[in-house]
Amino acid sequence: MDTNRDCLLKEIMSVDFTSIELGLYLNTHPWDQRAIMLFNSSVxxxxxxxxxxxxxxxxxxxxxxxxxxxxxxxxxxxxWEK
Incomplete structure (x- = not known):
């Protein structure tokens, strides 16, 4: 088992989750500049x-x-194989 590989994959999943959630938030708050900045950064x-x-x-x-x-x-x- 490669722990570095697993950690990197978990970090990718975390950042992708953040992007998805911020995208959903921006659908209802399209002028929130801080959320736009955070979304762009996470992408x-x-x-x-x-x-x-x-x-x-x-x-x-x-x-x-x-x-x-x-x-x-x-x-x-x-x-996804473990």
């Missing part, structure tokens, strides 16, 4: 963390960039 952080994860461990989704010379989407374990 950028998610992209950065996903890029880091995928370069180290492989793609999170089939639409992720493929780093290297082989199609890594089919490699195990997949993020």
């Amino acid at each position: 950028l952080k998610s992209r950065m963390l996903r890029d880091k994860y995928e370069k180290m461990y492989g793609p999170l989704t089939q639409q992720s960039p493929n780093y290297g010379n082989t199609w890594k989407w089919i490699d195990s374990p997949w993020p």
Whole structure:
């Protein structure tokens, strides 16, 4: 078990949860500048963390960039496999 991998994946899930919740909030409060700033920040952080994860461990989704010379989407374990 790779604890660094698990920690990074949990951080991605946490940041993505924040983005989703802020997006829902902004649907009813579209002029909240602080929420917009936090939303943008969490989206950028998610992209950065996903890029880091995928370069180290492989793609999170089939639409992720493929780093290297082989199609890594089919490699195990997949993020949801434990």
